[in-house]
Amino acid sequence: MTTATARISRPGHSAPKPSTNAKARERALAWARRAPLLPALIFLIIVTQLPFVVTLFISFLNWNSLRPDQTGFAGLQNYVQVLTDPDLRQAIFTTIILTVSVVLVSLAIGLGLALLLDKKFIGRGLARTLLIAPFLVVPVAAALIWKHALLNPTYGLINGALTWIWSLFGSSTPPQPDLLSQAPLAAVVVSLVWQWTPFMMLILLAGLQSRPMDTVEAAQVDGASSWDIFRHLTLPHLRQYMELGGLLGAIYIVQNFDAVFTLTSGGLGTANLPYAIYQTFYFANEYGLASAAGVVVVIGTIIVATFALRTVFSLFKKEAAR
Amino acid sequence: MSTLTPAARRNTAASPAGFDGGSRRGRFGKFGGAKSRMDPTRNNTAAGLAAWLLALLFAAPVLWMILTSFHSETDAATNPPSIAANLTLDAYQEFFGATSGVSPWPPLINSATASIFSTVLVLVLAIPAAYALSIRPVKKWTDVMFFFLSTKMMPVVAAILPLYLFAKTAGALDNIWFLILMYTSMNLPIAVWMMRSFLAEVPVEMLEAAQIDGAGLLLTLRKIIAPVAMPGIAATALICFIFSWNELLLARVLTGVVAGTAPVFLTGFVSSQGLFLAKVCAAAVVISLPVLFAGFAAQDKLVQGLSLGAVK
Numbered sequence: 001m002t003t004a005t006a007r008i009s010r011p012g013h014s015a016p017k018p019s020t021n022a023k024a025r026e027r028a029l030a031w032a033r034r035a036p037l038l039p040a041l042i043f044l045i046i047v048t049q050l051p052f053v054v055t056l057f058i059s060f061l062n063w064n065s066l067r068p069d070q071t072g073f074a075g076l077q078n079y080v081q082v083l084t085d086p087d088l089r090q091a092i093f094t095t096i097i098l099t100v101s102v103v104l105v106s107l108a109i110g111l112g113l114a115l116l117l118d119k120k121f122i123g124r125g126l127a128r129t130l131l132i133a134p135f136l137v138v139p140v141a142a143a144l145i146w147k148h149a150l151l152n153p154t155y156g157l158i159n160g161a162l163t164w165i166w167s168l169f170g171s172s173t174p175p176q177p178d179l180l181s182q183a184p185l186a187a188v189v190v191s192l193v194w195q196w197t198p199f200m201m202l203i204l205l206a207g208l209q210s211r212p213m214d215t216v217e218a219a220q221v222d223g224a225s226s227w228d229i230f231r232h233l234t235l236p237h238l239r240q241y242m243e244l245g246g247l248l249g250a251i252y253i254v255q256n257f258d259a260v261f262t263l264t265s266g267g268l269g270t271a272n273l274p275y276a277i278y279q280t281f282y283f284a285n286e287y288g289l290a291s292a293a294g295v296v297v298v299i300g301t302i303i304v305a306t307f308a309l310r311t312v313f314s315l316f317k318k319e320a321a322r
Numbered sequence: 323m324s325t326l327t328p329a330a331r332r333n334t335a336a337s338p339a340g341f342d343g344g345s346r347r348g349r350f351g352k353f354g355g356a357k358s359r360m361d362p363t364r365n366n367t368a369a370g371l372a373a374w375l376l377a378l379l380f381a382a383p384v385l386w387m388i389l390t391s392f393h394s395e396t397d398a399a400t401n402p403p404s405i406a407a408n409l410t411l412d413a414y415q416e417f418f419g420a421t422s423g424v425s426p427w428p429p430l431i432n433s434a435t436a437s438i439f440s441t442v443l444v445l446v447l448a449i450p451a452a453y454a455l456s457i458r459p460v461k462k463w464t465d466v467m468f469f470f471l472s473t474k475m476m477p478v479v480a481a482i483l484p485l486y487l488f489a490k491t492a493g494a495l496d497n498i499w500f501l502i503l504m505y506t507s508m509n510l511p512i513a514v515w516m517m518r519s520f521l522a523e524v525p526v527e528m529l530e531a532a533q534i535d536g537a538g539l540l541l542t543l544r545k546i547i548a549p550v551a552m553p554g555i556a557a558t559a560l561i562c563f564i565f566s567w568n569e570l571l572l573a574r575v576l577t578g579v580v581a582g583t584a585p586v587f588l589t590g591f592v593s594s595q596g597l598f599l600a601k602v603c604a605a606a607v608v609i610s611l612p613v614l615f616a617g618f619a620a621q622d623k624l625v626q627g628l629s630l631g632a633v634k
Contacts, residue, residue, distance in 0.1 A: 030460070032458070032460070033454060033458050033460050034454065035454070036450030036451060036453050036454040036581070037450070037451045037454035037455065037460060037466065039447050039450065039451070040447040040448060040450070040451035040470075040510055040514060041451070041466070041469075043447060043506070044470065044473055044507060044510055044511070047503065047504070047506075047507035048473045048476060048507055049473070049483060050484075051481035051484035051488075052476065052480055052481050052484075053483060053485055054483075054484035054487075055480055055483060058483065062577075075568045081324065104509025110323050112376075113373070113376060116369050116372055116373040116376070117373060119366040119368050119369040119370075120366065121367065121369055122371070123371065123374065124370070124372055124373070126371050126377075127370075127374055127377040128377075129618065129621070130376050130377040130378070130380065130381040131376070131381070132617065132621065132624070133381050133384045133614070133620075134380055134381070134383070134384065134618070136564075136613050136614045136617035136618070137384060137387075137606070137610045137612070137613070137614070138567065138568050138584075138585060138606070138609055138613055139570070139585075140568075140570050140585045140588045140589060141585075141605070141606035141609055141610050142383075142606075143607055144588060144591055144602055144605075145383055145386075145387050145602070145603065145606055146324075146383070147601050148591075148599055149383070149386060149387060149390060149599060149602065149603060150383055150386070152599075154399070154401060154405075155398070155399040155400065155401050155408065155599060157382075157383070158405055159387050159401060160400075160401045160402045160403035161402070161403070163401055163402040164402040164403070167402065179603060192379065193339065194383065197380070199628060202624060202625045202628065203625060203628070203629055205625075206500050206625045206629075235604070244629060247627075248628070248630075251474075251475050254477065255477045255478060255479070256572045257479075257570060257584070258570045258571075261570070261589070264588065273479070274477065274478075274479045274571070277479045277482075278479065278482075278571065278575070281482070281483050282575065283488075287483060290483055291483055293479075294336070294477070294480035294481075294483070295478050297477050297479055297480055298476055298477060298480045300477065301475055301477055302475075304475075305472065305475040308475070309468060309471065309472070309575050313468075313560055322453065
């Protein structure tokens with residue numbers, strides 16, 4: 001009693017206030033919680049964010065490393081060149097076409113495969129393992145196999161199979177298309193779809209296996225056809241997973257370098273943005289231009305990533321209440 | 323005496339749940355007839371056939387790659403393809419430098435070094451970070467999670483020039499340790515997301531009980547967290563290993579002869595010179611083996627890893 005009144009009646013006194021100690025303890029606790037996080041966070045900021053800031057800075061310079069004496073400030077000139085130079089414009093176009101077609105086709109095929117694998121049949125595990133195999137081959141190796149062992153017009157497997165099929169009908173003049181030079185972008189798309197379909201299939205299969213079966217059984221009891229069940233029950237549940245697969249796949253495929261580099265070396269109009277930037281900086285030594293193109297890629301990725309983050313966030317929200 | 327046949331009498335023995343096909347009865351349902359289409363254990367032959375056809379179609383390039391690597395060069399280059407040709411190890415001997423004298427071991431060792439060390443570094447950084455985001459979360463942990471994810475979404479091409487310039491001025495070009503740092507930063511966001519989702523599976527009740535019983539941090543880690551999180555740590559390690567091993571762009575720009583990795587070595591095969599199909603296939607098989615093993619080992623958790631923990 002007396003202590004309390006004493007504290008109140010002597011306001012200017014420097015008696016230790018318990019609330020300061022409590023706040024200091026709270027702060028110390030908060031820092032103890034943050035401490036394990038800091039090494040990873042700081043490492044990542046230094047290694048990923050700092051270089052991008054430097055890229056941004058260089059993109060405003062006119063810098064060709066073969067003519068270092070002519071380096072100077074260029075304003076937005078590099079960006080104008082990125083958007084008007086026919087090769088770079090073609091690269092932007094190619095990147096969009098490549099990404100969209102690979103993602104859509106592999107999602108569609110992946111959906112079909114996931115639906116099949118969802119049912120029980122003999123050897124399902126082995127079939128699943130075989131279907132994952134394309135994703136586990138090193139991308140450069142896979143592109144090499146497609147270029148030399150499959151697409152090669154003289155001794156590739158595709159033309160060989162055509163020869164064999166035609167010989168079954170007694171013909172000795174089978175069509176032997178040179179797919180790589182006649183439809184190079186399609187060839188790149190096919191090899192990427194082959195590699196990425198397992199990825200989509202796995203995500204969609206996980207989605208299928210997590211759907212609530214009681215509503216499906218109730219619908220079957222009520223006599224709904226398989227197609228109705230698929231359209232009204234399965235597809236809406238899968239929508240989130242399709243978005244996740246599509247957006248994650250898009251983020252990886254936009255950055256694809258190995259397939260373009262190996263299959264066509266960027267020739268015949270198949271150069272996508274990563275390859276074009278690599279060429280600009282590694283061979284043409286145009287550092288300012290390459291940096292500007294890099295910034296453009298980041299802006300494009302941010303747009304796609306905003307949608308991706310929203311999808312991940314919605315799948316993530318269920319866990320956030322912990 | 324029951325009027326049911328012996329088979330039906332067997333089938334009507336008490337069963338706990340409603341649908342009772344069971345793998346033992348194969349195609350037969352509870353009363354000896356076909357299984358209802360609601361029975362999840364029914365064998366779908368149509369689906370199975372279609373799935374197997376597609377599985378073989380998808381695996382065909384891989385199987386062809388393996389088969390061709392065991393053929394001689396002349397047999398490999400025939401049209402139509404010779405499936406039943408003699409098997410030989412010539413291509414592998416060629417690949418390991420029998421005639422050309424170029425050994426693939428340095429690139430393979432470089433890839434192994436880069437992948438293993440970067441994976442260890444990633445785990446050392448990611449596991450504490452994941453701990454601080456799941457078990458004892460910091461205040462704005464969702465924001466931190468999304469920052470990590472956003473760094474992954476930034477394309478490598480946007481940062482590659484400054485990294486190259488820095489490495490050049492610091493004399494770190496063609497240096498495996500710089501590459502290890504790069505791979506660590508490449509895999510860190512994935513690892514943090516994966517580890518967070520695995521650590522989040524540790525039961526809260528056990529953690530609270532341990533806290534009440536006065537268990538210290540080390541004890542909690544060893545006895546409660548580690549058993550639950552070990553498979554997750556293994557899966558994270560395997561997936562980071564796979565991504566490091568596969569990487570080409572950074573390796574090509576930042577390394578050369580001394581520190582060149584296996585994918586860089588493979589790019590030497592891009593232009594064709596003479597009969598070399600079997601050798602290419604042998605090279606592809608050897609270089610893909612570690613990734614194939616790692617992928618099949620992590621198969622169960624592969625989806626969780628690839629989807630950054632969003633899908634179980």
